[in-house]
Amino acid sequence: MLMIRLARFGSKKKPTYRVVVIDKERARDSRAVEVVGIYNPVSQPTAVRLDHARIEHWMKNGAQPSATVARLMKANPAAVAA
Secondary structure (H helix, E strand, O other): OEEEEEEEEEEOOEEEEEEEEEEOOOOOOOOOOEEEEEEEOOOOOOEEEEOHHHHHHHHHOOOEEOHHHHHHHHHOOOOEOO
């Protein structure tokens, strides 16, 4: 089963996250099927960029968003990547 979840990148104490489509059984930072956005909680203001079209595509094909990704999607409905 596919999940839409966060993968951690960045340096120590300065995390950045990629919103990725990945198999549920794989490790958090392993190779993803597709990167569909970014999330940077450290920057002011917090940077969120999501490709809602691709997220919707994957959800139609059975991917489930994690709780955090669902919260980010709800809080940023118009944050589509260019």
